[in-house]
Amino acid sequence: MKRILLASLLAIASSHVLATPFTEVGDAGYSLATAQLLTVGTTSISGLLDSVDIYRFSWGGGLFTATASTGFDPMLFVFDLSGNTLAFNDDYFGLQSYVSPTLASGDYLLAIDSYAYNYGGVLSGFSGAGSSTGGSAYTITLNAPTIGQAVPEPASIALLGLSLAGLAFSRRKF
Ligand SMILES: [Ca+2]
Numbered sequence: 001m002k003r004i005l006l007a008s009l010l011a012i013a014s015s016h017v018l019a020t021p022f023t024e025v026g027d028a029g030y031s032l033a034t035a036q037l038l039t040v041g042t043t044s045i046s047g048l049l050d051s052v053d054i055y056r057f058s059w060g061g062g063l064f065t066a067t068a069s070t071g072f073d074p075m076l077f078v079f080d081l082s083g084n085t086l087a088f089n090d091d092y093f094g095l096q097s098y099v100s101p102t103l104a105s106g107d108y109l110l111a112i113d114s115y116a117y118n119y120g121g122v123l124s125g126f127s128g129a130g131s132s133t134g135g136s137a138y139t140i141t142l143n144a145p146t147i148g149q150a151v152p153e154p155a156s157i158a159l160l161g162l163s164l165a166g167l168a169f170s171r172r173k174f
């Protein structure tokens, strides 16, 4: 138990430094409300597409690139949180998509859908999409290791300290 706790603490600590793949949890869905937050360090996303999947990320500013690698015919979109389309691509590498907008620092949405489920390419259009946890596998490769939801460092250090204190306490008790 202690070993597992220690391993997870180390995983939390290293996630702030190392680039990591992000795997869709359940269904990322088709709206701002259900968009899954990419963790700090994400350099690739793996998921299953049934209609549309949307991810939310924080960006420090500059060139952002995303490349889709799938067994189907995908489309990629970048929206701001108001739903404005900042980038869109259908076919760049064969049928695979590539977007490369230059973004100011802030929060954005990255969406993938299939040409077979064309909802008009606007965020509001995706409201007609379904939602299920199955579908066709995809990978989206991202250009920057700094992508993700910003986590204030003092808070995570405090959390780590709290967990270690808990570990020490449990050791004393049992
Ligand atoms: Ca999905």
Ligand SMILES: [Ca+2]
Binding pocket: 073, 074, 075, 089, 090, 091, 092, 095, 096, 097, 115
């Ligand atoms: Ca395509």
